[in-house]
Amino acid sequence: xxxxxLEDELSGLLEQDWAKLFHARSDIEQIFEKKVYKPLAQLxxxxxxxxxxxCYIAYFSKILNERVKGHYYCADGNVHDxxxxxxxxxxxxxxxxxxxxxxxxxxxxxxxxxxxxxVFERSENPEIRWETLQLNPFWIKICEGxxxxxxxxxxxxxxxxxxxxxxxxLLKAYKQDISNLxxxxxxxxxxxxxxxxxYLTFVPIWSGVKLRPLSIGIIIVFTNQYLSPEEIEKCxxxxxxxxxxxxxxxxxxxxxxxxxxxxVAAIMARNMSHNPGSHGLAYLIAEIExxxxxxxxxxxxxEKDLKNFLEYxxxxxxxxxxxxxxxxxxxxxxxLTL
Amino acid sequence: xxxxxxxxxxxxxxxxxxxxxxxxxxxxxxxSFKADQVKWVLQYNTDKVExxxxxxxxxxxxxxxxxxxxxxxxxxxxxxGFLGFQAWYLILENFWRNLIKHNVGxxxxxxxxxxxxxxxxxxxxKQNSPFWTIKLxxxxxxDEKACKKINEILETGIIDxxxxxxxxxxxxxxxxxxxCYLKGLPIMHANERGDQVLRCYxxxxxxxxxxxxxxxxxxxxxxxxxxxxxxQKNLRSRGIYxxxxxxxxxxxxxxxxxxxxxxxxxxxxxxxxxxPIKRFSRSLNISELKDNNKSLELLIQLESEFAxxxxxxxxxxxxxxxxxxxxxxxxxxxxxxxxxxxxxxxxFVIVFGIRGWNLQNLQKFVQExxxxxxxxxxxDRHGECKNAVIEIAKAHSDKLFWEPxxxxxxxxxxxxxxxxxxxxxxxxxxxxxxxxxxxxxxxxERLQQILxxxxxxxxxxxxxxxxxxxxxxxxxLRFMRVFIPRTDELNLENPEEDKIHxxxxxxxxxxxxxHAGILDKIGKKTPDDVLKWTSSMVxxxxxxxxxxxxxxGRGIPTNVPELKVPFVGYSAxxxxxxxxxxxxxxxxxxxxxxxxxxxx
Numbered sequence: 056x057x058x059x060x061l062e063d064e065l066s067g068l069l070e071q072d073w074a075k076l077f078h079a080r081s082d083i084e085q086i087f088e089k090k091v092y093k094p095l096a097q098l099x100x101x102x103x104x105x106x107x108x109x110c111y112i113a114y115f116s117k118i119l120n121e122r123v124k125g126h127y128y129c130a131d132g133n134v135h136d137x138x139x140x141x142x143x144x145x146x147x148x149x150x151x152x153x154x155x156x157x158x159x160x161x162x163x164x165x166x167x168x169x170x171x172x173x174v175f176e177r178s179e180n181p182e183i184r185w186e187t188l189q190l191n192p193f194w195i196k197i198c199e200g201x202x203x204x205x206x207x208x209x210x211x212x213x214x215x216x217x218x219x220x221x222x223x224x225l226l227k228a229y230k231q232d233i234s235n236l237x238x239x240x241x242x243x244x245x246x247x248x249x250x251x252x253x254y255l256t257f258v259p260i261w262s263g264v265k266l267r268p269l270s271i272g273i274i275i276v277f278t279n280q281y282l283s284p285e286e287i288e289k290c291x292x293x294x295x296x297x298x299x300x301x302x303x304x305x306x307x308x309x310x311x312x313x314x315x316x317x318x319v320a321a322i323m324a325r326n327m328s329h330n331p332g333s334h335g336l337a338y339l340i341a342e343i344e345x346x347x348x349x350x351x352x353x354x355x356x357x358e359k360d361l362k363n364f365l366e367y368x369x370x371x372x373x374x375x376x377x378x379x380x381x382x383x384x385x386x387x388x389x390x391l392t393l
Numbered sequence: 394x395x396x397x398x399x400x401x402x403x404x405x406x407x408x409x410x411x412x413x414x415x416x417x418x419x420x421x422x423x424x425s426f427k428a429d430q431v432k433w434v435l436q437y438n439t440d441k442v443e444x445x446x447x448x449x450x451x452x453x454x455x456x457x458x459x460x461x462x463x464x465x466x467x468x469x470x471x472x473x474g475f476l477g478f479q480a481w482y483l484i485l486e487n488f489w490r491n492l493i494k495h496n497v498g499x500x501x502x503x504x505x506x507x508x509x510x511x512x513x514x515x516x517x518x519k520q521n522s523p524f525w526t527i528k529l530x531x532x533x534x535x536d537e538k539a540c541k542k543i544n545e546i547l548e549t550g551i552i553d554x555x556x557x558x559x560x561x562x563x564x565x566x567x568x569x570x571x572x573c574y575l576k577g578l579p580i581m582h583a584n585e586r587g588d589q590v591l592r593c594y595x596x597x598x599x600x601x602x603x604x605x606x607x608x609x610x611x612x613x614x615x616x617x618x619x620x621x622x623x624x625q626k627n628l629r630s631r632g633i634y635x636x637x638x639x640x641x642x643x644x645x646x647x648x649x650x651x652x653x654x655x656x657x658x659x660x661x662x663x664x665x666x667x668x669p670i671k672r673f674s675r676s677l678n679i680s681e682l683k684d685n686n687k688s689l690e691l692l693i694q695l696e697s698e699f700a701x702x703x704x705x706x707x708x709x710x711x712x713x714x715x716x717x718x719x720x721x722x723x724x725x726x727x728x729x730x731x732x733x734x735x736x737x738x739x740x741f742v743i744v745f746g747i748r749g750w751n752l753q754n755l756q757k758f759v760q761e762x763x764x765x766x767x768x769x770x771x772x773d774r775h776g777e778c779k780n781a782v783i784e785i786a787k788a789h790s791d792k793l794f795w796e797p798x799x800x801x802x803x804x805x806x807x808x809x810x811x812x813x814x815x816x817x818x819x820x821x822x823x824x825x826x827x828x829x830x831x832x833x834x835x836x837x838e839r840l841q842q843i844l845x846x847x848x849x850x851x852x853x854x855x856x857x858x859x860x861x862x863x864x865x866x867x868x869x870l871r872f873m874r875v876f877i878p879r880t881d882e883l884n885l886e887n888p889e890e891d892k893i894h895x896x897x898x899x900x901x902x903x904x905x906x907x908h909a910g911i912l913d914k915i916g917k918k919t920p921d922d923v924l925k926w927t928s929s930m931v932x933x934x935x936x937x938x939x940x941x942x943x944x945x946g947r948g949i950p951t952n953v954p955e956l957k958v959p960f961v962g963y964s965a966x967x968x969x970x971x972x973x974x975x976x977x978x979x980x981x982x983x984x985x986x987x988x989x990x991x992x993x
Contacts (some may be wrong), residue, residue: 075585078579078581078585120535120641120642121640121641148740152662153662191970192539192558218793229883231682239666250528265747274443308581310556311552311556311581311584312580312581312922313553314556314557315551315556315580315581315583315584316580317558318551318552318556318557319551319570319583320579321558322551322558322563322566322567323483323570326483326487326563326564326567329484329563330418330564331414331417331486334417334418334420334421335413335414335417335489336417336420337417338413338415338416338417338420339417340761345566348423356991360411360412360413361413363407363410363411363412364411364412364413364414364417366968367411367414367482369964370475370476370479370968371479371482371965372946373946373962373963373964374473374477374962376946376947376948376962376965377473377948377962378570378574378948379947379948380948380949380993381948381949381960381991381992381993382579382580383472383473383477383574383578384396384575384578384579384580385394385472385644385646386577386578386579387640388523388576388577388646389576389577389578390439391523391625391629
């Protein structure tokens with residue numbers, strides 16, 4: 056497909072009701088495959104002129120609270136079966152389950168930290184170094200540099216090597232004490248991709264402004280040549296252009312969810328005041344006042360009734376407090392029955 | 394996450410008998426209205442149970458329940474346990490209020506004829522699904538216009554496009570929120586698909602009927618296995634779920650979890666707070682579970698395995714049920730249960746004066762069993778066995794559990810209204826036994842002050858005819874393996890970290906539930922502080938089962954680590970511990986077992 060055809064297809068993204076699609080969940084992966092990942096991967100590979108390369112895109116959904124799964128695409132839109140099979144096979148089962156760099160990067164961005172590009176390079180001389188990136192002023196505000204990791208074929212890196220602070224900071228910010236997972240499990244897992252390429256470049260995609268950075272996802276480009284800063288910039292531009300509207304739709308939906316939660320709290324507070332309050336309690340108070348006026352006390356039955364009512368009201372207040380802070384949901388349950 | 398409850402005794406009875414609420418909601422329109430003028434008919438298939446009416450407010454509830462077979466009404470699953478009951482009450486309360494408010498003429502006319510208002514709750518099986526469908530209507534005739542209006546409200550949603558609350562139909566909207574919660578749906582469904590979550594229609598052209606779905610009990614999740622779709626559907630409808638992989642941070646709603654290899658890294662990276670305490674590692678033939686009896690046998694095996702872990706595997710559990718007389722419902726339902734002679738669980742149903750049983754013989758029997766290294770669990774109606782067992786329980790706290798209970802109480806309901814099927818009955822017996830065995834410690838200054846107030850005498854519970862001395866509530870709870878510190882032992886109003894640590898090490902509970910406010914007071918103000926505290930504290934808990942739960946009465950406080958420490962609402966803990974009649978080790982433990990890590 057030509058660039059124009061791909062762009063035309065991707066423009067359809069603006070017409071979708073993404074919030075609804077994410078809530079429906081059931082078809083989201085297929086929709087992403089067809090309408091997002093496949094044409095976008097093709098467009099990226101065409102535009103950076105690495106048509107013999109492979110591209111993997113991970114979009115992080117805030118509504119689903121996980122990335123939408125996708126395939127490893129070649130420039131012609133076909134799935135690279137071998138990489139895909141490793142990526143969703145052993146790499147996923149044995150590596151991603153322990154440490155997920157795309158998730159760590161995404162988390163780091165949302166903590167208002169500057170993003171990094173990660174480049175893994177096949178090399179018999181292991182090395183980890185930090186480099187500044189010569190990006191245009193717009194991108195450099197958010198992505199200040201890259202971490203280059205030169206890996207031997209077996210992925211083993213001597214941890215006595217100098218490790219840039221930026222990498223240490225990212226690992227620590229994501230989870231405590233996970234650097235061994237990164238070095239012992241993640242890097243050897245990544246190195247196995249070198250069977251098909253020389254470089255893996257992780258390009259973060261984000262949106263928003265400094266105080267409110269929204270991580271959208273990650274693009275991983277598998278190439279035989281080094282990606283230049285201009286090519287990295289292009290990846291960022293294209294992905295950001297097409298994925299931002301999806302993320303924007305999700306953000307609005309999330310705001311609506313919080314609005315709804317507040318509205319539900321308002322309804323429950325109002326009805327608490329109306330039903331057990333102005334009906335139940337008001338009647339009860341009047342009854343007790345009458346007893347006081349007559350110098351009588353409550354009999355056992357009346358005390359029991361009072362206790363039942365107060366327990367009910369107390370549990371209701373507790374329930375309202377819980378619902379305003381935590382909504383117990385199991386959306387997968389209904390999904391199973393569709 | 395989801396607790397299995399008895400719809401009749403746990404949900405409906407407290408509501409129906411809440412006289413002040415029922416009358417309060419009606420009295421503005423019908424000043425002379427009495428709560429006994431409404432009857433609730435619960436129906437499953439053709440079986441019906443009726444509650445309400447004058448005798449339910451004046452008579453013996455046990456007797457009234459016994460005259461009907463309430464086990465015909467199926468058990469239901471409630472997200473959020475005790476607090477989740479309130480989701481039901483949102484529906485019932487508003488239904489009742491609107492029925493009175495909008496139909497004064499018709500209601501009054503029924504009452505004038507000397508009749509009662511009848512409200513129907515019909516449960517039907519939503520075939521091959523994890524849900525029951527509930528139909529709720531009353532026999533008060535209602536204009537069709539009301540139905541149309543309600544449907545408009547349900548379709549319009551709760552908030553508008555800008556996120557603003559649409560201020561009308563408050564009661565209907567609250568019912569919708571309740572229905573959404575009970576089905577475990579995301580809150581957005583209440584806004585986007587209100588008319589699907591809560592369906593409203595005219596029944597027989599004259600009655601306004603609401604329909605919504607609630608969960609069936611959620612028993613077992615099996616991960617790491619696959620099964621064909623039809624089998625999965627069949628199993629789900631019986632509360633058994635199969636998942637090959639679990640999504641990240643998956644919160645297990647079931648009581649049991651089976652993993653093929655519990656130590657495999659894929660499962661260990663999944664936070665324990667999101668899993669049930671009752672988790673097991675074993676190989677399974679999934680297709681065998683299609684047979685309902687096989688799946689029940691599996692659950693019985695799991696309970697038995699759990700119990701054996703708690704009692705070191707070598708001892709036998711001696712379950713003694715002591716009803717006060719032969720007419721007590723628990724005697725009737727348990728006396729004939731046959732248990733395999735090789736079973737690690739033995740059941741003795743004894744009534745004094747029958748087959749030579751008396752206080753002395755019981756004492757001798759319990760002593761012998763304990764000397765033979767058995768663990769005895771004694772449920773004692775009216776606490777009549779107190780004098781026979783109290784000294785033994787003091788000397789052998791690890792070998793004897795004693796829970797006294799009265800009629801029409803939480804515990805008597807648990808023991809009296811049981812499934813008709815013998816396998817299900819046996820499973821319940823194991824569950825009650827395991828709940829008894831678990832040592833639960835509760836650190837909460839409010840409970841401490843209720844039971845052992847600093848400004849007056851410690852609370853005592855009286856059993857028997859009332860002439861005998863009472864028993865300290867805290868001591869009684871200890872015999873039930875529920876540990877709440879006395880004020881002079883550990884003052885929780887001014888908590889000190891070291892003393893809490895010492896107290897936990899001394900009692901070595903399996904489950905510890907601590908008030909978030911206490912953590913706050915000892916300086917654990919952030920989720921990280923709390924996590925460090927919990928990991929240091931589990932070290933001194935019982936090695937067989939360890940679970941720390943945080944409870945609070947103000948929703949999820951900010952110091953509760955997300956998805957890492959189970960949480961439960963305060964009301965539930967209080968409800969099942971501080972009252973002589975409402976206390977129930979089984980209900981308390983079921984509530985605690987259903988607690989999971991939460992996300993704000």
